[in-house]
Every structure is written in structure tokens, then in C-alpha cells.
Amino acid sequence: MSTAPAIELKGISKAFGPVQANKDISIRVMPGTIHGIIGENGAGKSTLMSILYGFYKADKGDIYISGEKVSIPDSQAAIAAGIGMVFQHFKLVENFTVLENVILGAEDGALLAPSLRKARKDLAALAAEYELNVNPDALIQDIGVGMQQRVEILKALYRHADILILDEPTGVLTPAEADQLFRILHRLKDEGKTIILITHKLREIMEATDTVSVMRRGEMTATVKTSETSPEHLAELMVGRKVLLRVDKEPAKPGALVLEVENLRVVDAAGVERVKGISLEVRAGEILGIAGVAGNGQSELLEVLGGMENGTGSIRVNGEELDLTGKHSDARSRRKRGIAHVPEDRQREGLIMDFKAWENTAFGYDDDDAYQSGLLMNNVAIREDAEGKIERFDVRPANCDLEAKSFSGGNQQKIVLAREIERDPDLLLVGQPTRGVDIGAIEFIHQQIVALRDKGKAILLVSVELEEILSLSDRIAVIFDGHLMGERLPAETDEKELGLMMAGMTGEDT
Amino acid sequence: MDYLTILQILDSALRLATPLLFACLAGLFSERAGIFDIGLEGKMLMAAFFSAATAYSTGSVWLGLLAGIAGSLVLSGIHGLASITFRGNQLISGVAINFLASGLTVLIGLSWFKLGGQTPALQGDARFQGLDLPFAEALSGVPVFGPLYSEVLSGHTILVYVALLCVPLTWYVLFRTRFGLRLRAVGENPAAVDTAGISVVGLRYAAVAICGVLCGLAGAYLATGLGASFVKEMTAGRGYIALAALIFAKWRPWYALYATFLFGLLEAISNRYPSLDLGFVTLPSQFMQALPYILTVVILAGFVGKATPPRAGGEPYVKER
Amino acid sequence: MEQLPKWADLVVVPLVGLILAFILSMLMVFATGHDPMEALKLMVSGALGSTYGWGYTLYYATNFIFTGLAVAVAFHASLFNIGGEGQAAIGGLGVALVCLFIPWPHWTIALLAATAAAGLFGALWALIPAYLQAKRGSHIVITTIMFNFIAASLLNYVLVNQLRPKGAMDPATAKFPEPSHLPSLGEILNSVGIPFAKGTPANVTLLVALAACVFVYFLIWRTRLGYQLRAFGKSQPAAVYAGINPVKITIITMMISGALAGLMAINNVMGEAERLILGSVEGAGFIGIAVALMGRSHPIGILFSALLFGALYQGGAELGLWTSIPRELVIVIQALVILFTGALDNMVRLMVAKVLIRPKRAEA
């Protein structure tokens, strides 16, 4: 006896103005399975799922849930149909507590107190059942992204979702957090729930899903059983060419000392010490990778080095002392010292999303002599420069008059990288270079970073992706609670050891 | 300054603070839901006119109050249409509403009463009368507290007490009810509300409507509580002061009470001391009149930290572009 | 929402909004028992039908250009300067001091000095709110509102007690000496052979206003300061990442904004009244908000919306002169124009899109 698919989409099309985000897409997902969706940035994955969740309205097409045609004009209808969704960009109210976020829209009655009481109990039960522990009274803005994602999942479970959609859930998670997420997903699957998982990480697809669909430029190009495919094959389906899934690099040839950090301490605006006496050095021609669970001080480390934050201690670049608190502690002064910085959050910091691409290629370097003509800025020069960068870094679409926000995440990252790498810095600071970026772009970005190293530049890489750290770094330092736990060579360590160090256990303990 | 003077100043401050408090809470509801409103002034003015006009025509201040609220609600509707339905610029809409009210009130007033845009003076039941709180007489003899109760708290029109009650009520609604939770959420992150299956548009209209009702009360208080007729432009910038108070209060109900009371108090003091002889120099009346504003700036700079507005404030909610 | 072609967005939409506003206005004229067509004709021909009308329209427009630019520059750094009213008033004080107490040999030099003084005074009046916002986090909206009131009090004091000539009834300064009188637009144009009505208040300041538009254009889109200011306005964390000093940018932006508002004084104080009168700004600082928003904070947009408001003022004056239509109706018309071209523009856009795009679909 064949059961009806839990979800069936037929002929879904959706256009945003001139952009055809989804073209006649059909898909079937059987109950009790995990279905993966992959595709390049901007392929239309999020759009499709948002339509299923009633966030966007499809221009054409039908939705069937458990064999019955339903209309999902808004999210309320989707929730009623048993669908829950964890968006790529979380839909949480930052200054609300976890509990408040969970009950929002699912309150029982007009007064809050009873709802909160009930939710607190239910949440405790859910937490116990799925190992989804969160502090119900913590404010969202105070908890890490991993926790925030738990809240999103709890929101869906609290609403008794039978179908759970997760859009790039692991983009911001640590390996341990990701592992735990997949354990939970399997639990849910075993309970008969249906899960749709969007991700750029082929390993996750291979490990977690039963079936997988590939999207390209708004179309569904293939749906295959996971057991019958391979990462290489999927990558090719996605990008349309062979993709190198491993970083290909020569051994490092470290040169002179470029960066020396001694006993660096950083206290944040709230008065909490985030970096507690870090010392490290990076030589020319090598990549030092900093591994660590988000929120352990690596962001602050990058910010102080990049001149966005004050600190105490000593930092020397090419033997010269940097100003850590005074007039020359700003980002501009850092750039003058040959430090380039690819920030962790490209949308909040690295780019002005409303600026055109060409304007963004001068961001932070607007005082460059090449960009001036008398009192004015030489927009012609900037634009020419931008066109070159966009071409060399293969930014798509290659139109420097588009605003940054209309590029996909991968291409936004390429713009930032082009700007920073082409400055030919002595020291490149890179934070989370491939977060949310598709595999085609990841390959390119990694190549560029390695190429810069091979030119004899020093690179400090911060990433929560252990895989990335392992494959890019020449040396790895692990950060925990504002301290460096120790250093390893990539060849002599593995994810397991690093994972333990990231959890605060020193190498000696293991 | 003797105790009696202090009491009198406090009494005056309470009266002066009331319209500001209503308007400030009105703005609070609207802005908490993410709709900025610099049209408080216009809505108050509209309400002042319609409450006075109706109270005069019907002889009932209560009908006047309803009409005032209705007048203010119409403008709220326009603001909602422009800024929620059509996702227009909320500031422009507010500016337009202020102009609209200042022109319309006089135009309609001219054609109804032929008194130069003013309404005839209200008498008897067409205006709110002072209420004596229970035991005001009896307690007035009690030292210190007695006069405070009978002089300062007692004897105001009912709207003053309504305004004061609105503070805990607003707090309760915002922080203890489902509606309040959703309202605050929609001002912080409308997408969260939307994906939780709640209508962003509906919530925002509700907030804007509440704003209209409260502005209606503010305007009615001016024309039928404190005053006894409508005079053109009689709001005299109070909507802007309420807006300042709202920011001062960091969008919180109790702080709104303190902020508006502070404004009332400073104005009462400058009323009481039109020019101040300090012995070595006499502060001119202009200085005393500017004093509330100067002190506001000083207090703001010295004691009040950064105020973070609701995150989604001022931005229309756009899903697709 | 459908994408409209750029020309439709820039021309058709505002035009349709304007027409809607006028249809409603004329209904109101009709409701108050007047002839709408006649009123409309009177307004349009009064404002634009003669060089005389232009002389007034341009005078008001000049004021609004300055205050509109002031608001716009601050907006680009996402600062909401509602203090144009006070800054323009204090700018007037600067102009008055310069014109009254320094004997200028020629108006050109006087104009330069007055421009500097007006800008400086306006900038200084914006400095305190800017400093407090940047350093202490005091919300600029409150402080600029407060500074409007404080400016009014200061001016009241200075004009009544200090600068008023003995025995004068007016809370105003004496008339500025002859050499500092600015040539009117009529005089300038007539001297180059272009006929233009004399005796209208539009004056050489209009050229300063146009120069200010050009200046603002270059400042915002062509200079490093403008680049940094816009970046700061769009994202403060990104500005810090780029090494832009938030305190410095806030203060400089607000001072430029204040200076632009202050410059209005050379038009109304030096060019028109030729003395400083109490309350001389007459709400132009607030109109500037509408002008800037409707002009989408772009100098060209501001130029047009300032012209529109100038024409409304002058057309309204003609209505007042020749009909018994109450002047408040003109305020209502202004309100409707702001509403339909500014706040409900998306509604109009939707209507236009329906007309423009549907048929195309059908053809395809």
C-alpha cells in the first residue's frame, strides 16, 4: 500500500519582479523521511520553502499535504497544516525572552501569564524529550545562534508541526551543535515527522537525508535517492561543472614574523572580559586558523586587530606597535598598517547593503589616493577598479551597478574578498569566509585565500567550520573562553581532538 | 518656596502633564508597533475641535468626547492607510496629517459656527467638571499628606484620572496580554510575527487605532477639560513635546508618566516664576520660558542613557520587492 | 509589486498624485461654496502665470530649498533634524549682526559675509544637539525640538531687549543699511535684458540656493565626506568597520545641515525683509521636512518639491487676495499634496501600474 506523500508541490512558479525565483517546480516528499534540497546561492531554495510556509504567495502551482490539496495563503494556514519552518535568517524577536518567542502567535487566551506557565511546562517536556535545553527566560539577544536555532525548532515543535523545514540550519552552528541537531532530526524522523533540509554542505546531505533534490536557477534539476549518489555527483549537478571539494595547497613556507600579539585583553561594552590574555604570532606565508565555538572571544580578537574595538596588551605588525586605545586605534589606521579585514558578518559590517557594488569595492579605502581627483572622489577610477575586481573574482552577475543586497551571499562575500585581498595586505584577517556560501563559491574563496598566502602574506583565519579550519590552515589554534587552549598542526590532529579543545579540555587532558 | 506653593505647582503640573501623557501613550502604542507618528499634534487638534464642536451642539461632553475620538481616528485611518497598507513614508504621512488637521479644523469650524474657526464657549454639561476625590474635604486637615491629596490629587476632571489610569493599563496591556506581546513583537520584528501566523497589518492597524483613541482623549481634554472651547491651533506644539517625552521615556509606560510629569512640572515652575530675581541678576522672562526646554536637554544629556527605539520602527513591512 | 519604468516613477507618479490632491482640494473648494475651476486657475496663473507670480514662487522656493537640503543632508546620515526652524532663526541672527554692525562697501561682499555668518550661526545651533547625540546618546529629535523653542526664546529676548531700535514697536532690528541690500531677481534679469517683474521678493539668494543644491549633490555623491556620511547612515557597524568615526561624522553632518538651514536667512532676512523680524522663519523649517522627503533627499527632487511648495504658497496668496476662500483651505491643499505625492505615493504607483502595465500584459 502506498501512502500519500506528506508534501507534494506541483508546478510552483514565483517571480520577484523580473527575477524568476521558482519555475514550475514539482516535488514529492514522503512522510517520515528527511529530504534534502541543495543548490547554488540564489537558486530559489528559500523561496520555494517560504511558499510552502505561506510566507510568499506562489504565482502558480498547487500544494498538497498528505494527499489533500490545501491553500496556504499565510503562515497561519501553514501552521494549521502542521508545517513548521526554521528560516535561514531567524524570525525571532531579539529583546523577547525565549519563552515569549515560543508562544508568540500560539498563546492560549488573551492573558499572557497562563500561556507562559503552560509553555514553560511544555518547553521543559520538549527539552527533555529532544535534548533541546534552553533557558526559557534568557533574552534572544543574549544567547548564541545555536541556542537561537533551538528556539526556532522549539517554536515549530510547540506548534505540533509534523513537517519541519530547515533552511541552512547548520550555517552558523559548531560541529557539536550540528551533530546534536542531526540527532534531533533523526529522532523526529523516527517519530514519523517529515523534514526538509536545505544546506550547502554535501556531507550533511549524505549523512542525514533519504532523498535529495537539486535546484539550479529557479528550476528543479534532479531528485535522487541519497544512497544512490555521491558528493561529487551532487556538486556537479548543482554547479554544472566538476567541483574540487578539497583545498589543494602546497605546504607553507613561513617567512618573517608579521603579527605578534601579546597578552591581549578585550572588555566588551557590557563590561565582560571576552579576550583574556591571548598571545599568538603569524608569519608571512602562513595561515593560522583559530578554531572555536562562536562566542569564545574570536570575534573580539578579530575586531581589535581590525580596529573596531579597543583592547589592552600589545600587538605588533611587522615589528611596529599598534595603537590599541588611542587616536590611531581605528580601522582606517589599521588598513594603513597593511592589515586587511574580511569581517565575520558581511551584511552588517563588510558591506553597505544599499550601496552599489562599485561603491562597496572602495569601502574602507575611500581615502586611497587612486580614488581621489582633487576635492572629489574619482568615481570613474573606483568603478573601473570595481569592474576589474568583479571580473577577477568572478562575481555574478558581473554588474557593478547592482546594490550589494541584490547579490547572493556567495557573491557578496566575493566582493568583500576582492576588495580586501587585492589591497595586497601584509596581514589578512578573515572571519567566517564561507558562511552560507554555496560550494562553487567556497571552492573559489578558498583558492583565493591560499593564493594570497602563497604570495607570502600572513593570514589569520577565524572560522567555526572545523572542516574549513582543517583544510585551509597551516597551524591551528583553539580558542575557548577567551584563552588559547593550544596549537596543533592540521596533519597531526583531527576534528575530534579539536572539538574537545573547543569545549575547554586542553590537549594534555586527552 | 513654601509647601503650599509646591502643592500648587504640582497641581498645575498634573493638569499640564495630562494631555502630554495621553499623547505620549498614544505615540507609545503606535511606535511600539513600529509605526512612527509625528502626527500626534494633528490628531489632538482634530479631536479638540470635534469634541468641542459636538459638546457644544449636543450639550453633552460625553458625546463630544466620542466625536473627538472619532475625529482623531479618521486621521489615524489615513496614517494607517498610508504607512501600513501602502507602505508609504511614515514621517511624510505624519507631517501631512498635522497640516490637514490645522487646516480642516478651522475650515469646518468656520462653516459650522462662523466664529473664525473657533467654537462657542462650552458651559455646564458640555464640559468636564472637576471631581472631588472621596474624603478630600476630610483629609485636607491631615498634615503634609492631607493637602497633597486634597489640593493636588483631588479636584481634577475625570480625564486626568483616566490618563493616570492609562499608565498601568498600558503597562498591563503591553506586558501582560497576548495582544501586547504581539504588538511589541511587530514593532521589533514584523517577520517574526508574520511567520508566527499573525497578521502584521491587523496588529499595526490596531495599534494605530489605539493611538487615535488616546490622541482623541488628549484633544478632548484640552478643549473640554482644561479649556472650554476650541481655538485654532490650540494644541500649541504639545504633540511635539509628547513625542519628545516618548523618546525621553524610552517607549515605556511608567517612564512616560515621569517624563510628561516632568515637562508639566517644568512648565508649571516657569509659569509660576515668570522672571526670576537671583539677586545679582534677573533672569528675563524669555529665559524662564525656555527653561523647561533647556532643562530637558540637560537632563537628557546628563542622566538618561541612549534610547533604543523599536527596531522595526519607521520601516514599512515589505516581504517582497 | 510591478516595476514601473523609471520615467513613470519619476514623472507620472508624482504628477498623478498632484492631480489627485488637486481634485480633492477642488472638491473642498466646491463644498465651501466657491467655484473650483476659478480657484484652480487663480492659483496656477497666480503662481506660475506671470514673472510676477514667479517672483514670489521662487522666493518661497528658495527658503524651502535651504531647509529641504538641510533635512536631506542629515537624513543621508540617518539623522532626523527637526531643528531647521531654530537653526534658520539663529542664522537670521547671524545675518542681522553682520549686516547691522559692519559697514559693507558693496552687496556682494555683504552677501559673502552674511552667507558665512548665517551658515556659521546655523551650524553652531545644530552643534549642541549633534554633540549630545554623538557623545551622550541624547536623541537628536528631542534635542532639536527643544532647540527650536530655545531659539525662539533667545530671539525674542534679543529682538525685544537688545537689537530693537529705541522706540520701535516691532520686535525687529533696524533696517539694514543700503549697501547690504541684495538685488532682486527682477533687477538682475532686467539688467541682462530679460523682462521680469520688479518688486517681487525673489532675489540673488536664489542663485545661492541653486549653488547649495549643486554643493549638496557633490557633497553627498562625489566627496569622501559624503561617501562616509551615507555609509554611516546606512549601517553604523559597517561604518566602524571602515574606520569612520561616528562622533565626527554626526557632528560634521549636523553642522552642515544646520548651516544649510541657517542659510535660509540670507533669503528672508537679508533679501526680503532687510531686517530681522521675530518669527521670520514662519514654519519653513518644518516644510523643509516635507520637501526633503518628497524630494527623496536628492537635490533635484528637493528643487522640484520646493518649487511646488513655493507655488502653493504664492497661489494660495492669490486665492486669499481675490477670493473669500479662507487661507486655511490652502493649508489643506498643502496637506493633500504632501499626502498624495509623499505618503500615498505607493497607492498612486499601484494605480499607475495598473494602467501602464496591464495592457502590456494583454498584448504579450
Add this chain to the structure above:
Amino acid sequence: DPAIIFDLGGKFDKSFNEAAFNGATRWAEETGNKFAEVELQSDAQREQALRRFAEAGSNPIVMAGFAFGNALGEVAGDYPDTSFVIIDMVVDAPNVRSVVFNEHEGSYLVGYMAAQTSKTNTVGFIGGMDIPLIRKFACGYAQGAKAANPDTKVISNMTGTTGAAWNDPVKGGELTRAQISQGADVVYAAAGGTGLGVLQTAADEGILSIGVDSNQNFLHPGKVLTSMMKRVDNAVYNAMKDGPGLETGFNVMGLANDGVGYAMDEHNADLVSDEMKATVDAVAAKIISGDITVHDYMSDESCPSLTF
């Protein structure tokens, strides 16, 4: 036809503009003729309105308010055949009639009455804005009050410093209460629309008030002691009646020629005893005869009886 130009406050400002409007309306009703009128919205329109009316053939052209002084000075010479009448200001030109009022004299009288009536020996003054004209009112009032009773305390408040000061009855009411709490039991308002709030509050709180410009006794019968009449209406009425060729020159409207005075009617008959009326009339006679000199603030910009 004659024309009249109202100042920025508008023709319904509860003050001189409104009085001027009333005078013009009276003339129109009596003669059945029409007059042109305009309410200004901007300072720049003063000259504009003058010229436009002059060119359109309006004659005479009457303007209410001292602020027209400069504009008329510019314009008058260009239209020698048009007669202009300016109120509250002197413009020296052959075709201009300048009408000024001795507000200080009228204010003196009502101040005198206020002090006589006051049981607390405290009287109040509420002005719209601190400008010379209002000081003139206040100064005469204070002198009168002190003349009636040297122990009288005069409290004076100005409403504000922006245009809103003339249209803020709420603040007017609050200032009245502040003065009452300082002991005032008669208040005199010279503050346009704001004054309505003063009179209202005085009536509510059971003290007496004094109206200004026109007869405001009727607003709260039995509660408005009197009104200081400034017969702008007469000035306008006369100007229009005199027609195009009117006699120009300097025209002082004082107590002597009924230009100012205090209002008596059925609404305040019970408040002003015959005895009091007789005293006041005697004082008025002395002012007219010159036995009493009322200090004009504008004469030397000082006020012996009140500090501002």
C-alpha cells in the same frame, strides 16, 4: 472699494485683527458696499498685498498691525493717489493716515478698576508675548493699579515666545491659576486667543477678569469686570467711511476721542458700582485734561511701575 489687510494672526485673532474686521463689516453692512480683504500667511506678502490692492484700484487700503510699517513705507510713495491707513504704527507719508492708540491710558483705567475691586491687593496681567506693544498694555495697567492702591501687587506673565503664544487658551488658563495661587483676584489678559482661556479660567475659579480690544464682557456675564476697549473697529470704520480722499496724517486715538476706554454693559453692571464708575470716570477726565500722566512705555522704553 476699500480694502483691508489682516496681519499674520488672521482676522479672527480675538484681538486687533478681529476688531478691524468688525469695523469693516459694520461699514459694509451700513453702506451695503463691499470691501476687499486678505489674511496674510507670510511676512513677504505685506508688500505684495499692498501693491496688488493698490494696483487693483482699492482705495483706501487699511492695514491692521504695526508690522506693516516697513512695507507701507516702501509702497506708499509708489501710489500717491491711493490713501493708506495703518493702525498701531506711524508712517510718515502724505497719503498715509497713521492711527495709534493710547492703550496705556485704557489699560490704566482698567488697572485702576482692578485694584479697586481686588480684595487681596493682588492683580494679574497676562500678555501673549513679550513685545513692546504688550509691555505698553502691561505698564499702563500696573500704573493704574498702583494709583488706585499703592499697596497693590501686580503679577505679570507672558505666554510664550512662538506664534503659538497667541492661540494657547490652555496655557492662558494655567497662567491664570498660577496667578490666582499667588493671590491675584483680578486678571487682565492681552493675549489674543490665549486670553479666552484666561477669562474662562477666571470665571471657573470665581475671580474676575478683564477683556481686551473689544468688549468681551459678554463671554462670561458677571465674571468679566470690564474690557479695555481699543476701538480699532472705529478706526477702520472711519477710514472706510471717509473714503478715498480721507484726511491723512497722524491720528492718536486716546481716551479723549474715545479711541480707548473701558466697557460697561448689562453683563458687568453688577460688578461695577456707581461709585466706582464715578471714580474711574473722574480719573479718565483727569487723564484727558492732563492732570494725570499715564506713562507710555514706548516713550522711553521703561516702566516705573512694573519690571519685565
